[in-house]
Amino acid sequence: MNLERAQAPVAFLPDWLSLHAERRPGRVALRSDHRAITYAELYAAARSMAARAFALGVRPGDRVGVMCHQGLMHALCLHALMLLRAVLVPLNWRLQPSELAYQLEDCGASFVLCDESAAPLASQVAGMVSRSVQTVVLSERAWEAEASHAEPASIASVDVSLPSVHAIVYTSGTTGRPKGAMITYQNHWYSAMASALQFGLDPDEHWLVPMPLFHVGGMGVLMRSLIYGTTAVVHDRFDAERVDRALASGEITLVSLVPTMLARILKLRRGPYPPRLRAILLGGAGCPRPVLERALELGLPVAQSYGLTETNTQVATIDLADALRKMGSSGRPLANTRIAVQGPDGPTTEPGVEGEILVQGPTVFAGYYNRKEETERALAGGWLHTGDIGRFDEEGFLYVLDRRADLIVSGGENVYPAEIESQMLALPGVVDAGVVGKPDDEWGQVPVAFVVLEPGKVLTDEMARALREELRARLAHYKVPAEIRQVDALPRTASGKLMRYEMRKWVMQG
Amino acid sequence: MNLERAQAPVAFLPDWLSLHAERRPGRVALRSDHRAITYAELYAAARSMAARAFALGVRPGDRVGVMCHQGLMHALCLHALMLLRAVLVPLNWRLQPSELAYQLEDCGASFVLCDESAAPLASQVAGMVSRSVQTVVLSERAWEAEASHAEPASIASVDVSLPSVHAIVYTSGTTGRPKGAMITYQNHWYSAMASALQFGLDPDEHWLVPMPLFHVGGMGVLMRSLIYGTTAVVHDRFDAERVDRALASGEITLVSLVPTMLARILKLRRGPYPPRLRAILLGGAGCPRPVLERALELGLPVAQSYGLTETNTQVATIDLADALRKMGSSGRPLANTRIAVQGPDGPTTEPGVEGEILVQGPTVFAGYYNRKEETERALAGGWLHTGDIGRFDEEGFLYVLDRRADLIVSGGENVYPAEIESQMLALPGVVDAGVVGKPDDEWGQVPVAFVVLEPGKVLTDEMARALREELRARLAHYKVPAEIRQVDALPRTASGKLMRYEMRKWVMQG
Incomplete structure (x- = not known):
């Protein structure tokens, strides 16, 4: 009797979207100023869009670029591609056409889904790729689920395959040559659980994301809300007043920001937000001390974090009180994550030792698409080599000394x-x-x-x-x-x- | 590039106890009336006990019986065995010696850990087993971590192997011949996450368990609190007044009860509990209507559930309002779980079809210890065959018509x-x-x-x-x-x- 391997490790979970659509059909899945989409509606629209994409030729495993200015349309594409088991390649429309064309070329995408306002750029980019790339422009009618395309059997109630790639997210890295970071479903599952374990989980979570959805930060909010079966509130453009109003309304329970955004919001603030707002999650960069001090003065529940595309967002976090006490620290590892620095005798968490920051855990990505050598280097010895330099203090707080050396x-x-x-x-x-x-x-x-x-x-x-x-x-x-x-x-x-x-x-x- | 299997499914997670001891050393892990144990203390005591057990000859994979009247001592044994990667066999001291001896015989245990008050029964049982079984009596000094035994290297910071068996829990089943249900670490992980997804997660959770810890229900509270890094509050014997006082104190956030216990508590109650109590989880059996009605009158957040040892506790749940509206229903499946009934053409959730209830998902157990045939029968076709008969209604609510036919x-x-x-x-x-x-x-x-x-x-x-x-x-x-x-x-x-x-x-x- 092998008690060590009594079961296979879990590789499949029942599809989240269809289950929520069944269990809580009327719950709002996505909200923006002009629209609220329930889980039942989202599932119907995503199935319809998946059927349309299938009819056009999109198949499981195909890489599909998504370029949308509207966050809700981006989210709809994300869900449709999941049902089809195609791979999402979120496109940052702030990049130059040549940069975007490089990404489509690199991942071998033959399709780009876009909304109407991103269509001109999407077409231009598609025309720059050596392969034929079809641009599919989605109008508002995409929300009206239609049975105009036959739905392949594979769409209904497909399982989530945890070890499969969900998305390829391009990151420039230190070499200057953009690489496609492969994010798997299990990366998302464990990131979602790590957040819940760190910040708790409100069964009626409303997570506001006024950040672009094409980075792992924004994508993470969509995926967590999906996994939790809760509501993602999407602002298409960051507007400090609008975010402040939303936070003050008492509806929002969590919000993801970058420090620059928080600084702008603080200029408008005179007091705390309602207690329903449990955490203001700051990612992307260290936050200046005056901003942190002002947030403390106002009693805002700020949590700073450290993370990379290759770890599918945060792997360490620090709350406000600690952040001021330990200025410059990124905090302690999240649940299920190990962080160490490369010491002279291997990975260590010994206080004071400076070295490359290493990360181990189920949110570490699957490697770079079609970059065997770079992947092996990044994941050598079972640790993610972040390229960042750091050290720990006596209480186990991580300090990032040089973020990706030169980022x-x-x-x-x-x-x-x-x-x-x-x-x-x-x-x-x-x-x-x-x-x-x-x-x-x-x-x-x-x-x-x-x-x-x-x-x-x-x-x-x-x-x-x-x-x-x-x-x-x-x-x-x-x-x-x-x-x-x-x-x-x-x-x-x-x-x-x-x-x-x-x-x-x-x-x-x- | 294989995007379908870009990563191995996650098989290891960093050990929960050592991580919490590092990240939140002062947080209370276990509490009873006479004692509060922090994560740092629990880790130290568990290491010390693990070292002692190792010195006595307990090795990874060994089955070890645990018989404790004191819940905290039971919990300490559970943690020590996890650090040693030995398999917990929780012993129900309400059973007759011959029943217990059968279990030890069946699982091949050579050790029984017990507290002082269970020692006479443990010795008696040990003496009835054909093999030599050593009884190790633990006194209160077990809480004082001592370096009296050399600690094997394998104890410090061992990973949690998700596919490994954590515990063997005996269940009589319909045949009358007790079988050892193998519960894995991933069963616990996914049960813990399913609870969080259903009832939310308070980062300062205090989960009260006035039930015995040798069933999956009680064990589940210990394991969830461990995985969350929160506090398990243990009452050694059910005392309605004491439970009522604890719930009224505003400290408890969740409580696990059986309907009989709730009925007794309701006799003492005149009003609602503080809002910090999010859910009263009822397991084990259907709850009589008058009890539910009284609970509704008082505004108590009762959630009834359906589950088995073989699913490591609940797989479906129903809240109070629905329970009264749909009297006799066990509710809807928890996250990540699929439930169906065996229809004429295979598993179905079609309303009205009656058949054996089938369960699929990551909390389904690994099989019966050393019972290949019974395991294959129980898990045939990738579904757990519960032996219970049920049907679904139009809204997807499960009704258990005949619980294990005759349970x-x-x-x-x-x-x-x-x-x-x-x-x-x-x-x-x-x-x-x-x-x-x-x-x-x-x-x-x-x-x-x-x-x-x-x-x-x-x-x-x-x-x-x-x-x-x-x-x-x-x-x-x-x-x-x-x-x-x-x-x-x-x-x-x-x-x-x-x-x-x-x-x-x-x-x-x-």
Whole structure:
């Protein structure tokens, strides 16, 4: 009798959406200002959309790009693709067409679902891909479930396969070459349970997400609400007053924000929110002390977190009181997650040891799509190698010393210097380029570039403007350096590696 | 690129106890009237006890009986065995020594851990087993973590292996031959998550369990509190006044009861409990209508449930309003669970179809220990065959028509007629015997026996007394028939199967 392996590990769960539609059909699944969709309605609309996509040729395992300005339409696409067991590739419409085309090329997508307002960009991007990519424009009628397409048998009551890929989310990483992070269903299940274990679970949860849904942060709110069978409240664009009103209304129980958003909301606030709001979850970047202090003054339940795309959002969290007591700490690991740093003798949580931050647990992603080598490197030895440097203190609190060595977080978006640098090196006259972040009151950080020009050239205001214009055509606007400064040489190690901390000193010196 | 199996299904989670001891050392893990144990203390004491058991010879995978009158000591044993990766066999000290000896014999246990007050029974039972069984008596000093025994390396920070057997819980089943139901760690994990998804999760949960801890119901409260990192409040004996006081104090957030207990508590109640009490979970048997009506009058958050040892507690639940509207229903499936009935064309949830109730999901047990055939029968076709008969209504509510065909639930304990019958058939003068339940104001049900005696014999009061005396020596007291009646013949089908519903009619006719 093998008591060690008496059962196979759980690999399937009954499909969440169909079960909720059966058990609590009238419960609101998704809400925005102009619309509230119940679980029964969502299931019907998602089945209808899945049948339509199937009729067009979308099959299980196909990668399908989704580009929607409207959060609710994005959510509908997400659910339809799940029913079809196709893989969601959420597209960040803030990126440049060439960046998006690269992602579609890389993941081999043949379809892009988009809403009407994103259709022009989606078509443009589709036209740039070497393969034929079909753009499917979804109108408001997508919400009216129609039996116009025959539904394949596989759609009704399909099981959730936990080890399967749910989404491929592109992340630039330190190399500057975007990679598709594969997020599985079990990543979502365990992330949802980790949140519940950390912040509790209200059976009538209303989770507000005024962030884009194409990052793991926004996607996580949709998936958690689905798994819980509760309500996701979606704001398509961040509007501080609107978020403040929603939080003050007493309906919202949880909200996901980036520090920049919280700072703006705090400018409007004079007192605490109703107690039904259990946590303000801050992701993406460290929060400035004055913001935390103001939040404490107002009695807001802020929880800061540390996480990456590769861990499907947060893996460590710290509440407000601890955050002020332990300024700069990212807190302690969430349930079921182990965090360590790479010490001289292997992974350790010994206080004071500095090293690369390692993460182990069921929310760690499945690897990069079609990048065997990078995946093996990232997951070597059974730990996720984050690229971030950190250490623990005596109470087991994690401090991230250098976030992904050189990551810039601007208004909640990750900006990888290497990506900007490689674009700058392609510009006429540029011999070498280095990018670092500069503190910014509004965005948290903005990128600043140092360039070495061809001998004899001088960086005039006009040339800087021209360079930035060139970059604007190739990169999302928040990646374009706020400043470009000329230097004689960049600080490099003997092996040629950029010493960004030296450049950061230059920035601080003004 | 295999997107269908991009990851192995999760098989390991970081050990819950050591993580909580690290993350929230001062939080109370276990509380009784005379003692409060923090997570740090519990971890230290469990390590110490594990080291002692290891020194005595207990090894990973060994089955170890636990017999404790004190709930906290039972819990400490449970945690120590988990750290050792030994298998818990919780022993119901209400059973007769011969019944308990059978269980130890069947599972091949060589050790029994017990507290001082259970020591005499434990020793007696150990002496009845053919193999040598060592009894280890634990005193109050077990709480003082001592480094008197060297700790094997395997104890510190061991992972939880989800597919491994955590416990073997004996259940008599319909055949009358007790079988060891293997409950895995993943059964516990998914049961804990199903509860959280159904009733929400308070990060400061205080779950009161005034029920014995040797059934899955009580064990479930210990395991859920562990998984959540919250507090289990243990009452060693059910005392209605004490439970009422605890619920009224505003500390308790959840409580697990059987209907008999609720009925007694309601006699003391004049108003609602504080709102911090989110749910009164009723398991084990249907609840009489007057009890439900009184609970509704008082505004108590009662939730009735349907479950078995083989599903590691509840798989369906119904709240009070629905319970009164749909009298006799067990409600709808919990999250991640599928329930169906065996229809003519296979499993179905079609309204009105009557058949054996089938359950599918991650809380379904791993099978019966060393009972390959019975396991295959129970889990045939990927569904648990419960032996209960049921049907669904139009709204998807489950009605259990015949609970395990003939199960008697007396004061929260399952009583299987077949077990009593087989003992009665061994008594002198008894030719045939049939047992059914009779409604009882105090216990919910009590067993009543019908006997066919040798020709010419008449059942006198004296003989009935003698028969009951004989049974008392072989069976737990609550299994001994409250009445024995003589009949000429028992109602049997052509194939010889007892038609218990006929006997139930006899009972109702008085």
